[in-house]
Amino acid sequence: MRRQARPHDRQTRWPMRLRVAALTLALAAVVGATGAGVQHLLEPTALPVRTLRLGGEVTHTRSEHVRAIARAHAAGGFLALDVDAMRSEINALPWVREVAVRRIWPDVVAVELREHQALARWGEAALVSEEGHVFAPADSEWPQGLPVLAGPLDSAPGVAQRYRELHQMLAPLGLGVAALRMSERRALELRLDNGLVVLLGRDDPQVRLERFVRVYPTALAGRADGIAQVDLRYTNGFAVAWKKPNPTA
Numbered sequence: 001m002r003r004q005a006r007p008h009d010r011q012t013r014w015p016m017r018l019r020v021a022a023l024t025l026a027l028a029a030v031v032g033a034t035g036a037g038v039q040h041l042l043e044p045t046a047l048p049v050r051t052l053r054l055g056g057e058v059t060h061t062r063s064e065h066v067r068a069i070a071r072a073h074a075a076g077g078f079l080a081l082d083v084d085a086m087r088s089e090i091n092a093l094p095w096v097r098e099v100a101v102r103r104i105w106p107d108v109v110a111v112e113l114r115e116h117q118a119l120a121r122w123g124e125a126a127l128v129s130e131e132g133h134v135f136a137p138a139d140s141e142w143p144q145g146l147p148v149l150a151g152p153l154d155s156a157p158g159v160a161q162r163y164r165e166l167h168q169m170l171a172p173l174g175l176g177v178a179a180l181r182m183s184e185r186r187a188l189e190l191r192l193d194n195g196l197v198v199l200l201g202r203d204d205p206q207v208r209l210e211r212f213v214r215v216y217p218t219a220l221a222g223r224a225d226g227i228a229q230v231d232l233r234y235t236n237g238f239a240v241a242w243k244k245p246n247p248t249a
Contacts, residue, residue: 049074049081049109056113060095060141070109078107094137097129118142119160120149132157151182158182162205166190169209173216194224201233208232 052070054063073086087101090111098114116129126136128149134156151159159182167177176193183189188200190209200208212232220227220240229241 047078047106049078050107051109053104053108053110054113055110056115058113058115060115060137061093061113065093066090066111066113070111074109078103078105081109094135095141097131097133118146120147120163122156123148123150128156128160130160132160147177148179149181150179152184152186155182155186162188165206166209169206169213173213173221175216196224196227197229199229199231199233208238211238 049070052067052074054066069086069089073089074081081103083101083103086109087099090096090099090101090113095115096113097116100110100112102110104110116127116131116133116135118127119130120128121142122128122134126134127142127146128134147163149156149159149163159180162182163177163180166180170177170192177190178193178195179191181189185202187202188205190198190200192198198209198212209232212230220230226243227240228243231239231241
């Protein structure tokens with residue numbers, strides 16, 4: 001049998017509903033006020049970026065380029081600044097190797113840069129870094145006197161590593177590497193700073209160059225001006241090509 005509502009029940013039910021309604025309205029007012037406050041803070045004039053701090057060992061990257069990128073991204077204000085987008089755009093500058101961007105409350109953006117260190121030229125249109133990263137700054141920014149490395153597109157890290165190894169082996173002879181090229185078949189050709197060309201081939205280039213290093217001071221150094229090429233692509237020896245026929249070779 002259905003129980004009839006007592007007068008006391010009706011008297012307590014309506015005040016409860018009123019209290020819930022009042023609480024709901026109060027929460028809506030708080031949320032609205034909070035949203036308005038957040039919206040105000042996102043206005044560029046509320047918390048503008050006033051200071052850009054540029055740090056790191058910067059030699060080639062122009063500070064005005066970095067500042068122009070920072071100003072464009074900071075135009076929306078401190079809170080609206082997209083740190084990842086700003087970092088990505090700065091990182092696209094040719095000499096930049098790594099970049100860190102952070103906000104410092106309430107109005108500072110700090111940028112820390114690390115630049116590529118040019119190891120050599122990569123072909124005719126780019127440079128290669130110590131880590132084997134190929135990058136292409138303006139020609140006018142290239143350091144002078146760099147050796148030339150070249151090879152297939154994916155070979156830059158390996159060619160850079162080979163260059164360092166071979167350069168170190170030749171240094172005690174007073175010889176330097178002017179160029180190192182890797183063919184599509186991964187064969188290496190070395191040109192020394194005295195003009196001598198050394199063919200190393202594909203396999204064991206360090207072992208083959210060691211053979212050259214051992215005999216160069218006694219057998220080749222005195223006649224280096226007359227040598228066009230040394231072919232080390234042999235198991236137990238090497239062949240010498242002379243610039244002119246040499247009957248005493």
